[in-house]
Amino acid sequence: MDFSITAELAADAKRVDSFVADEIIPLEADPAHYDAYGNIDMAVLQSLRAKVKAAGLWAPQIPKAQGGMGYGPTGMAVLYEAMNQSIFGPVAFNCAAPDDGNMYILNKVASQQQKARWLQPIIDGDVRSSFAMTEPAPGGGSDPGMIQTTATRKNGRWVINGRKWYITGAGEAGHFILIAKTGSDARNGLTAFLFHRDDPGWRIERRIGIMGPEEHGGHCELIFDGLTLDDDRMLMGEGQGLKVTQIRLGLARLTHCMRWLGLARRAVAIAADYAAIRQGFGIKLADRESIQIKLGQAAMDIEIGRVMVMRAAWRIEQGSKARQDISIAKIHVSQLLNRVTSDAIQICGARGYSKDTVLEWIYRYGRQALLVDGATEVHQMVINRFLQNQGQAFWGWGVGND
Numbered sequence: 001m002d003f004s005i006t007a008e009l010a011a012d013a014k015r016v017d018s019f020v021a022d023e024i025i026p027l028e029a030d031p032a033h034y035d036a037y038g039n040i041d042m043a044v045l046q047s048l049r050a051k052v053k054a055a056g057l058w059a060p061q062i063p064k065a066q067g068g069m070g071y072g073p074t075g076m077a078v079l080y081e082a083m084n085q086s087i088f089g090p091v092a093f094n095c096a097a098p099d100d101g102n103m104y105i106l107n108k109v110a111s112q113q114q115k116a117r118w119l120q121p122i123i124d125g126d127v128r129s130s131f132a133m134t135e136p137a138p139g140g141g142s143d144p145g146m147i148q149t150t151a152t153r154k155n156g157r158w159v160i161n162g163r164k165w166y167i168t169g170a171g172e173a174g175h176f177i178l179i180a181k182t183g184s185d186a187r188n189g190l191t192a193f194l195f196h197r198d199d200p201g202w203r204i205e206r207r208i209g210i211m212g213p214e215e216h217g218g219h220c221e222l223i224f225d226g227l228t229l230d231d232d233r234m235l236m237g238e239g240q241g242l243k244v245t246q247i248r249l250g251l252a253r254l255t256h257c258m259r260w261l262g263l264a265r266r267a268v269a270i271a272a273d274y275a276a277i278r279q280g281f282g283i284k285l286a287d288r289e290s291i292q293i294k295l296g297q298a299a300m301d302i303e304i305g306r307v308m309v310m311r312a313a314w315r316i317e318q319g320s321k322a323r324q325d326i327s328i329a330k331i332h333v334s335q336l337l338n339r340v341t342s343d344a345i346q347i348c349g350a351r352g353y354s355k356d357t358v359l360e361w362i363y364r365y366g367r368q369a370l371l372v373d374g375a376t377e378v379h380q381m382v383i384n385r386f387l388q389n390q391g392q393a394f395w396g397w398g399v400g401n402d
């Protein structure tokens with residue numbers, strides 16, 4: 001067991017820290033740097049992304065040969081947390097959801113031709129992407145077995161009909177991954193397809209308003225009425241859709257945690273700064289035990305989250321799916337993000353509730369963490385399933401290459 005990081009990774013983390021502090025955090029204060037939905041303005045983002053590329057910090061999660069920095073999950077854990085010290089950070093480095101998860105799954109399972117056409121433009125930052133799985137009731141939400149969007153064989157092609165919603169980024173995306181039903185089998189009845197914004201036979205019905213700031217392209221409801229695709233648009237082949245989903249969501253959940261830890265750290269930093277200067281009833285807030293307990297608890301929660309995330313990342317690098325570790329981390333980190341941000345607002349008083357700091361932005365954004373990529377209760381169900389199936393082995397440490 002070794003929780004130290006390499007000198008190279010430590011140096012890169014320092015470069016990300018400096019870049020975020022010098023180039024990104026200063027942008028947050030000016031309302032002109034935001035788009036209408038509370039995210040970084042597109043033109044501002046483009047110039048920021050050019051600076052990230054020039055600094056050699058672009059896409060750390062992508063292999064060097066494809067234009068990234070070549071880090072695996074443990075390196076990503078360090079760097080993603082560092083970049084989300086700013087609310088604008090991950091998208092500037094091309095590490096934001098859903099592009100991040102889409103790049104991962106395409107790199108893992110797409111053919112060479114598919115990678116050239118569908119993946120490389122996302123890596124290069126020329127195209128944004130979406131992952132379309134969730135459907136309105138009675139379709140598939142928490143339970144993908146309920147997916148009702150169908151892909152039917154007609155004249156040697158796939159014809160797709162149905163409805164998806166809450167599809168992040170759909171309003172800006174050029175490349176889409178779609179999960180549709182191709183059979184009745186619970187495990188092999190779903191297939192993943194690639195489609196392009198310009199393909200006929202689908203449309204955006206509406207952009208759904210949400211309580212938090214929105215990703216570029218929003219969260220949209222999509223209607224498919226005869227989208228027709230050839231076999232070369234299938235990802236991994238017929239019946240492999242659930243597998244695609246599980247591979248994609250496994251790491252995507254963990255990268256969410258990596259970023260959320262960064263946001264939680266930022267919230268603590270803002271609260272600690274205020275507590276250090278604010279006087280009341282004769283002493284500084286920072287000298288009050290009740291405030292020290294809140295900040296100490298927040299630091300402890302974050303540190304527990306970092307250990308969980310790092311263990312899951314390490315296990316993935318050892319070849320494990322780390323499913324129970326990821327579920328545990330996802331629950332803990334999403335909950336701590338909500339708790340810590342709420343406490344940070346409390347410590348800052350009215351200023352915490354205002355738009356003078358990014359606390360209210362993080363607070364509104366953080367609520368979705370308890371829902372996306374598996375609601376808390378679904379991950380509790382998954383953890384319990386492992387507990388029931390494995391018995392005492394659930395508590396095993398794993399020896400050597402176990």
Ligand SMILES: Cc1cc2nc3c(=O)[nH]c(=O)nc-3n(C[C@H](O)[C@H](O)[C@H](O)COP(=O)(O)OP(=O)(O)OC[C@H]3O[C@@H](n4cnc5c(N)ncnc54)[C@H](O)[C@@H]3O)c2cc1C
Pocket residue numbers: 098130131132133134135140141142143165166167168169210219368371372373374375376377378381
């Ligand atoms: C901001 C945002 C972005 C999103 N982006 C995308 C995207 O890009 N692509 C995409 O496909 N989807 C996306 N989603 C959808 C998201 O993945 C789903 O909301 C999530 O999977 C839950 O599905 P559902 O909303 O249908 O909830 P439901 O399945 O209707 O569940 C409702 C609630 O029931 C409870 N529940 C469900 N199952 C269980 C259980 N087994 N035990 C106990 N309680 C349970 C949970 O509290 C859950 O919140 C996004 C959602 C949000 C809010």
